[in-house]
Amino acid sequence: MRLSIGSLSKRSGVSIRALRHYDQIGLLQPSEVAESGYRYYDDAAIERLWQILFYRELGFPLGDIGEILSSPAFDRNRALTEHRSLLVQKRERLDRLIDLVSNAMKGANKMEFKPFDTSEIDALREQYAAEAKARWGDTQAYRESAKRAAQWTEADKAKLKKESAEIFAAFAALVGTDPAHAQVQALVSRWKAFVSESYYDCTDEILAGLGQMYIADERFAKNIDKFGAGTAQLMSEAIAVYCKK
Structure with missing residues (x-):
């Protein structure tokens, strides 16, 4: 689907002025801007608008919504x-x-x-x-994540999705291996570097928190385990070992 800003406004009930404001603050950027200056939105952008409206319904300020949607923890x-x-x-x-x-x-x-x-x-x-x-929460890490995400192109998003999937798949292939094994620990290091390069400075403290979340939240674990049963558990245990070094 590809909608002009006017069509998206009519279908969503969000004014054109508001959509332009979302673009200006990096919350919802059009997937394409024609030479004429017209803004167009694809399926990914339209779905992001759904999520924006949901969190606005919950009473979140626009700045917080941007941080939530740009977070690697977003499910x-x-x-x-x-x-x-x-x-x-x-x-x-x-x-x-x-x-x-x-x-x-x-x-x-x-x-x-x-x-x-x-x-x-x-x-x-x-x-x-x-x-x-x-x-x-309202952390510097997620503010940094939102700032970086605002600059992403569709190609950037596709690249990040591909890279993260490759790392998850690599962990899945090692399910059953000792979390302290050098090969598993190398993957943790790779994941930490990926988060730091793509989203925000992933300190050991932040990494440890992510590792706990991967199994503490059943729905989050299920999402990771799509790459293979036990993947979330291995990542969590391997991260715990890594952060204790």
Whole structure:
């Protein structure tokens, strides 16, 4: 799919002015700018806008949203799952309101206030916001990540995806090997260098935190284990060994 800025504005409900602002601050850049100056957005950019709107719904400032989406820890499937849960809650509330109005039209006199209650939706929104803040936080590392990501071209993104996949696959091929083995430790060093070169300065402290997250978050582990069962566990254990040296 390829949409002009005007078409994207109509489909998303986001004003052209807002889309231009997102471009200026590096939050959502068009995938193509024609010689005429017209901005065009491909599928990846459109999906990023979905995520921006989701985190804006949770109350995050635009600067924080940029850091979250640019983080190597960002889990697309997790974000979509959370987004769906929030939408289901909203739909259920709307269904209750529709039933209330329908019953009133039929002459029902019962004064029901539950359909107006938004506490469940508010609680879910606050839960996801708290989880996101805890996962990414307001750190220099992620500010640096967002700054670098704002400069990426589509070719850069494809290259990063390919390089990270190669490293994950290399770890997967060594599942069952001692985490302290030189070959495994060399991969940890390679992963650390990749994160530092691509996102932010990956200190041993940050690396240790990433290693813990790879298995602490079941959904994150599942994403890594797509390269082979046990990959996340091996990475986590190998990183722990590396950081204790």
